[in-house]
Amino acid sequence: MAELLVIAGQREGELRPSSLEAIAAARGVKQAGDTLAVVLIAADPQALVGALSVEGVDEVIAIKASDDFQPDLTEAVITALVAARKPALIATAHGVDAWSFAPAAAVKLGCGLATDVQALRLEDGALVATRAGYAEKVLVDLDFPGKATVLLTIRTNVFEPAAGSGAPKVTAMAAPAADIATTHEGWKPPADAGGIDIPGSEFILSIGRGVGDESNVEQFLELAGGMGATLGCSRPIADNGWLPKARQVGQSGQLAANCKLYIAMGVSRSVQHQWGMKHVENIVAVNTDPEASIFSIARYGIVGDMFEIAEELQNHF
Numbered sequence: 046m047a048e049l050l051v052i053a054g055q056r057e058g059e060l061r062p063s064s065l066e067a068i069a070a071a072r073g074v075k076q077a078g079d080t081l082a083v084v085l086i087a088a089d090p091q092a093l094v095g096a097l098s099v100e101g102v103d104e105v106i107a108i109k110a111s112d113d114f115q116p117d118l119t120e121a122v123i124t125a126l127v128a129a130r131k132p133a134l135i136a137t138a139h140g141v142d143a144w145s146f147a148p149a150a151a152v153k154l155g156c157g158l159a160t161d162v163q164a165l166r167l168e169d170g171a172l173v174a175t176r177a178g179y180a181e182k183v184l185v186d187l188d189f190p191g192k193a194t195v196l197l198t199i200r201t202n203v204f205e206p207a208a209g210s211g212a213p214k215v216t217a218m219a220a221p222a223a224d225i226a227t228t229h230e231g232w233k234p235p236a237d238a239g240g241i242d243i244p245g246s247e248f249i250l251s252i253g254r255g256v257g258d259e260s261n262v263e264q265f266l267e268l269a270g271g272m273g274a275t276l277g278c279s280r281p282i283a284d285n286g287w288l289p290k291a292r293q294v295g296q297s298g299q300l301a302a303n304c305k306l307y308i309a310m311g312v313s314r315s316v317q318h319q320w321g322m323k324h325v326e327n328i329v330a331v332n333t334d335p336e337a338s339i340f341s342i343a344r345y346g347i348v349g350d351m352f353e354i355a356e357e358l359q360n361h362f
């Protein structure tokens with residue numbers, strides 16, 4: 046019998062969808078007799094209980110506090126719950142919120158820790174977490190010998206969000222005293238993506254620095270439109286302001302989560318870019334350099350000039 050905890054997240058009173066993915070990850074290793082409790086810190090936690098009442102959730106621990114995310118408070122909550130309940134697992138979504146409390150809490154409490162976890166399983170009753178290593182070049186299985194509690198941050202867009210209906214009991218918990226060292230200044234919404242949806246697109250045509258100049262970008266917008274693809278880009282293109290940031294694929298951009306066909310033109314394959322697209326089953330690379338490392342992850346490679354290939358394609362659409 047073990048207790049599994051998930052730290053849910055909210056923004057201005059709305060449940061963050063990644064919370065349901067963290068629940069799914071924890072639920073995947075829940076065994077008969079285990080309990081799964083979701084911790085929610087919000088101004089009106091009761092309002093979000095419905096959204097957390099999914100299959101497998103046995104309890105919602107509701108903590109009334111400001112809706113403004115507070116890492117020190119979250120860390121204090123984890124500390125109190127580890128002392129009171131000795132959970133085997135604490136899972137939370139990988140992201141800016143978790144970065145600010147998860148490693149600190151794990152070090153302070155002597156927990157096992159793995160960040161950006163992509164898969165989770167039990168082996169002989171012990172947790173094994175899979176995450177990438179060496180700049181996403183390998184997958185690493187981590188176990189946590191001797192650790193009573195393991196804290197995991199769960200990569201988003203990997204686990205299917207937990208669904209189904211549940212009827213968790215709701216336990217009110219008083220916010221523990223916390224040494225608050227940070228001040229919440231406010232939320233800045235991301236720039237309007239203008240309908241650009243890299244994560245949702247099944248077909249992406251991406252351009253990189255090989256495009257050379259801003260004046261060349263328009264023809265690829267047209268080509269992508271004609272082909273029924275979403276135009277994506279590498280970071281230098283977005284940084285130059287040649288395309289909006291919402292089109293950037295990669296670690297500090299978007300994950301091409303649903304992409305089935307990814308055509309990369311004039312993109313070299315930095316580790317940061319490949320973070321957003323390496324998983325795509327069908328990658329077609331167009332590059333003038335036969336040694337370009339993008340070819341090592343491409344299913345099809347064309348050594349050639351992206352403008353010539355674009356012209357060829359244009360004739361077909």
Ligand SMILES: Cc1cc2nc3c(=O)[nH]c(=O)nc-3n(C[C@H](O)[C@H](O)[C@H](O)COP(=O)(O)OP(=O)(O)OC[C@H]3O[C@@H](n4cnc5c(N)ncnc54)[C@H](O)[C@@H]3O)c2cc1C
Pocket residue numbers: 252253254255256278279280281293294295296297298299310311312313314315316317318331332333334337349350351352
């Ligand atoms: C913290 C951090 C986060 C980052 N996040 C991201 C991110 O999210 N996404 C991202 O993309 N980058 C990211 N980067 C930047 C990344 O390191 C690379 O600098 C960037 O991905 C390179 O972009 P590129 O492939 O377009 O350019 P380059 O590496 O310059 O590659 C251009 C390629 O085009 C080819 N080429 C040139 N002319 C032609 C032509 N006419 N036809 C065909 N091919 C041609 C060249 O052979 C070359 O391979 C990040 C960097 C850091 C430090």
